[in-house]
Amino acid sequence: MVRGALFAAALLSVLTTAAIVLSLLRETISFFGDVPVGDYLLGTKWTPLFSGDQQSFGVVPLVTGTLYLSAIGLLIAVPLGLLCAVYLSEYARPRVRRAIKPVLEVLAGVPTIVFGFFALTFFTPVVLRDFLGISVNQFNALSAGTILGLLVLPTIASVAEDAMSAVPASLREGAFGLGASKLQVTLRVVFPAALSGIVAALILGASRAIGETVIILIAGGQTANLGIDPTQSYQSMAAFIAATSRGDIPTGSIEYETIFVVGFTLFVITLTLNAASIRLVRRFRQVYE
Amino acid sequence: MTGAQIARSALAQRTVLPRASGAGRLWDLLFRIAMYGAIGIGMLALGTLLFDVARDGLPKLSWSFITSFPSRIRPEAAGIESALVGTILLMAITAVIVVPLGVTTALYLEEYADRTKWWNRLVEVNIQNLAAVPSVVYGILGLAFIVRGPLGLGNVLLAGGITLALLVLPVVIIVAREAIRAVPPSIREGSLALGATQWQTIWKQVLPGSLAGIVTGIILALSRAIGETAPLLVIGAAASPRFNPDGLFSDFSALPIQIFVWTQDPNREFVSLAAAAILVLMVVLLLMNSVAIWLRNRYEQKW
Amino acid sequence: MVTTKKMPMPPAPAPATPPEAEAKAVETIFDCRDVSVSYGDKLAIRDVGLSFGRNEITALIGPSGCGKSTFIRCLNRMNDLIPGARVSGTVEYHGLDLYRADVDPVQLRKRIGMVFQKPNPFPKSIFDNIAFGPRVAGMDGDIEEIVESALRRAALWDEVKDRMKTNAFGMSGGQQQRLCIARALATRPDVLLMDEPCSALDPISTARIEDLMAELKQEYSIIIVTHNMQQAARVSDKTAFFSVELDAADGHRIGHVVEYDDTQKIFSNPGDERTEAYVTGKFG
Numbered sequence: 001m002v003r004g005a006l007f008a009a010a011l012l013s014v015l016t017t018a019a020i021v022l023s024l025l026r027e028t029i030s031f032f033g034d035v036p037v038g039d040y041l042l043g044t045k046w047t048p049l050f051s052g053d054q055q056s057f058g059v060v061p062l063v064t065g066t067l068y069l070s071a072i073g074l075l076i077a078v079p080l081g082l083l084c085a086v087y088l089s090e091y092a093r094p095r096v097r098r099a100i101k102p103v104l105e106v107l108a109g110v111p112t113i114v115f116g117f118f119a120l121t122f123f124t125p126v127v128l129r130d131f132l133g134i135s136v137n138q139f140n141a142l143s144a145g146t147i148l149g150l151l152v153l154p155t156i157a158s159v160a161e162d163a164m165s166a167v168p169a170s171l172r173e174g175a176f177g178l179g180a181s182k183l184q185v186t187l188r189v190v191f192p193a194a195l196s197g198i199v200a201a202l203i204l205g206a207s208r209a210i211g212e213t214v215i216i217l218i219a220g221g222q223t224a225n226l227g228i229d230p231t232q233s234y235q236s237m238a239a240f241i242a243a244t245s246r247g248d249i250p251t252g253s254i255e256y257e258t259i260f261v262v263g264f265t266l267f268v269i270t271l272t273l274n275a276a277s278i279r280l281v282r283r284f285r286q287v288y289e
Numbered sequence: 290m291t292g293a294q295i296a297r298s299a300l301a302q303r304t305v306l307p308r309a310s311g312a313g314r315l316w317d318l319l320f321r322i323a324m325y326g327a328i329g330i331g332m333l334a335l336g337t338l339l340f341d342v343a344r345d346g347l348p349k350l351s352w353s354f355i356t357s358f359p360s361r362i363r364p365e366a367a368g369i370e371s372a373l374v375g376t377i378l379l380m381a382i383t384a385v386i387v388v389p390l391g392v393t394t395a396l397y398l399e400e401y402a403d404r405t406k407w408w409n410r411l412v413e414v415n416i417q418n419l420a421a422v423p424s425v426v427y428g429i430l431g432l433a434f435i436v437r438g439p440l441g442l443g444n445v446l447l448a449g450g451i452t453l454a455l456l457v458l459p460v461v462i463i464v465a466r467e468a469i470r471a472v473p474p475s476i477r478e479g480s481l482a483l484g485a486t487q488w489q490t491i492w493k494q495v496l497p498g499s500l501a502g503i504v505t506g507i508i509l510a511l512s513r514a515i516g517e518t519a520p521l522l523v524i525g526a527a528a529s530p531r532f533n534p535d536g537l538f539s540d541f542s543a544l545p546i547q548i549f550v551w552t553q554d555p556n557r558e559f560v561s562l563a564a565a566a567i568l569v570l571m572v573v574l575l576l577m578n579s580v581a582i583w584l585r586n587r588y589e590q591k592w
Numbered sequence: 593m594v595t596t597k598k599m600p601m602p603p604a605p606a607p608a609t610p611p612e613a614e615a616k617a618v619e620t621i622f623d624c625r626d627v628s629v630s631y632g633d634k635l636a637i638r639d640v641g642l643s644f645g646r647n648e649i650t651a652l653i654g655p656s657g658c659g660k661s662t663f664i665r666c667l668n669r670m671n672d673l674i675p676g677a678r679v680s681g682t683v684e685y686h687g688l689d690l691y692r693a694d695v696d697p698v699q700l701r702k703r704i705g706m707v708f709q710k711p712n713p714f715p716k717s718i719f720d721n722i723a724f725g726p727r728v729a730g731m732d733g734d735i736e737e738i739v740e741s742a743l744r745r746a747a748l749w750d751e752v753k754d755r756m757k758t759n760a761f762g763m764s765g766g767q768q769q770r771l772c773i774a775r776a777l778a779t780r781p782d783v784l785l786m787d788e789p790c791s792a793l794d795p796i797s798t799a800r801i802e803d804l805m806a807e808l809k810q811e812y813s814i815i816i817v818t819h820n821m822q823q824a825a826r827v828s829d830k831t832a833f834f835s836v837e838l839d840a841a842d843g844h845r846i847g848h849v850v851e852y853d854d855t856q857k858i859f860s861n862p863g864d865e866r867t868e869a870y871v872t873g874k875f876g
Contacts, residue, residue, distance in 0.1 A: 006397030111516030211423025
């Protein structure tokens with residue numbers, strides 16, 4: 001009896017997923033009743049809130065915008081994050097490690113709105129414009145992307161560091177015993193042995209970057225942009241969803257439905273990433289018994 | 290020494306003393322520079338962020354700031370009371386929902402579920418997927434099912450609480466499972482061997498043993514929940530309300546929302562207020578995390 | 593002893609000279625004097641003086657915790673890797689003081705091979721395991737030949753030649769340990785340090801490795817730490833008996849050498865009564 005009650009609780013999680021998929025699907029299907037799938041998936045003009053013939057539903061700019069911003073973020077977060085992870089795991093003295101790890105965890109706990117604030121009120125005006133002298137739009141990809149990277153860096157560093165620390169000391173000893181230098185031990189033995197965890201860290205970081213809303217909403221702008229000029233403003237899928245739902249949109253209208261269609265697209269992308277992560281982790285997993 | 294001995298000795302010395310060319314050393318040096326640089330950039334970024342927020346926000350912090358309502362036109366009179374109260378109430382509602390559901394699900398998966406059955410594996414995979422879903426999608430779920438749609442509650446406090454609860458539920462389940470899993474099987478076996486039922490074993494041995502880990506995990510999950518902006522934006526939290534929520538079915542706001550609104554205000558004064566509100570939010574989070582860490586250090590079981 | 597900087601370029605190392613030419617005068621490979629090691633402020637071993645000869649197998653025996661492993665790790669400066677470890681005294685390898693400031697421990701470990709207590713193959717293929725040492729050393733020569741040669745010398749080639757690309761973890765414990773031996777041999781050391789290499793293995797694997805050691809002796813000098821007295825009696829030419837004393841101040845264990853002599857003598861007619869007590873099983 002107890003088992004049954006507990007199982008019912010566990011079922012709720014399944015129900016939640018079902019609810020998510022259902023809520024997304026219903027409006028999505030309704031959307032595709034009005035807009036051909038081809039127009040949506042391949043169209044390069046995203047102006048759903050305009051009226052008349054200006055209204056267009058090509059989602060490509062949103063997707064490319066999302067990927068572009070995430071790419072900028074990962075370009076920063078991956079090398080820096082992995083370097084931090086290697087340092088903490090292999091090189092740092094225990095005292096230093098004990099001091100820096102909590103800082104990393106604090107950084108990981110900072111709410112994204114704070115990063116958004118920082119991007120808009122400090123990074124764009126002070127760092128980009130004043131300090132570096134780059135003439136950027138008030139809302140620009142460079143700012144949003146860089147701060148997005150800052151958001152994701154602690155996640156990547158933390159998970160990668162856990163993976164590397166888990167490599168048994170006996171492997172390192174064996175490598176040192178063969179006359180390898182510290183750098184060689186780190187790159188040729190520890191890194192490959194921890195690869196599955198590192199891959200998981202990277203995908204986790206990518207997933208967070210793609211799903212992030214507020215930083216891009218505040219600092220990236222509200223225009224769906226197809227280009228790759230970092231000084232211009234871009235909109236991501238998540239930012240579009242948040243921005244649009246703040247307006248007063250009647251239930252059932254096509255503008256309302258765009259929230260769900262884009263949400264569904266985002267959901268599919270992150271789910272695919274998650275599945276890829278599980279598969280890749282399994283493939284690279286090294287068993288050191 | 291024979292000639293061979295001399296040769297062996299020379300070989301030893303030649304190979305053991307460092308070579309003149311330090312190609313390996315150069316790479317080592319470059320790598321170290323890169324590492325320290327990375328750590329430095331991370332620290333610098335965090336430091337700059339804190340400094341910027343503090344510089345802008347500290348002057349605006351005052352008791353009246355915490356006890357006034359936001360104003361759209363007069364920054365000198367604006368405060369965060371409604372947002373702060375909203376955040377606290379949201380946290381409470383989320384906790385009430387998530388604690389029983391999360392812990393019972395974790396107990397089921399760890400203690401009762403037969404892992405070979407497909408429906409149990411489905412639940413497990415499900416939870417992992419849910420944990421990876423972006424928070425904004427949970428907002429859509431809230432919008433479609435709770436605010437409008439079947440539950441039709443409107444954009445009220447309860448809707449916010451339920452949405453946030455669904456968001457952090459997977460995290461609570463995962464953390465609770467780890468805490469429960471950390472209790473060694475020998476404890477369970479000992480209890481069962483004395484004639485206790487499975488439920489008695491759980492209630493009297495497993496749960497108390499994993500409680501510290503579970504509570505720590507719940508606090509951390511809740512601190513994540515109250516820092517979230519996107520889901521609340523999507524379900525329509527109010528911007529700058531001049532009243533505290535007066536019930537589960539009242540309009541509401543929260544600190545992240547208020548920060549969001551003020552950050553984008555063209556009036557620089559409001560931007561400074563946003564910084565002050567950020568400080569308040571960070572203090573709340575710091576308090577929660579400290580409590581969690583203190584609990585963990587004090588009550589953690591080392592098996 | 594010998595000057596270092598202005599050595600004329602010697603020829604490549606000569607093959608083993610026939611033992612008759614040097615009769616009883618065995619060439620000294622290692623000469624250790626007054627070696628003490630402390631971790632932090634706790635002394636672990638004190639005043640160890642031992643020397644090891646060419647193409648000999650020397651066994652270090654004694655009860656657990658008496659510093660045998662600590663000592664052997666001084667010979668290839670593996671103790672450097674432990675923060676807070678300090679080594680004093682002199683360790684001379686072919687007459688060269690290994691703890692001189694200008695000695696590079698990384699280079700050193702290519703000449704002195706080590707096999708550990710628990711087999712620790714890398715999670716890579718068998719081939720990549722053996723090739724690791726030569727690769728990081730930038731050794732010249734055909735890597736496949738080097739790998740095959742090492743595996744033959746470790747008497748493992750026939751067993752694995754058809755599965756060189758498979759993961760080393762698919763091997764049994766005994767095979768893994770022989771893999772680790774082959775791996776150590778691949779960098780062409782002239783000394784092999786073995787730290788209780790058979791203690792994690794079954795008797796049959798142990799016997800195979802002991803046979804291997806007898807073969808390897810012809811080309812290498814071997815120093816083996818072992819818990820197993822019978823093993824020491826079986827394989828070694830010389831034996832050093834370590835024992836423990838308790839520190840006067842706080843009672844922690846300090847290791848030191850009690851007796852060092854031909855194995856025959858240690859086991860049949862030891863000079864020190866402590867040695868006799870240990871080898872006849874009265875304690876330890």
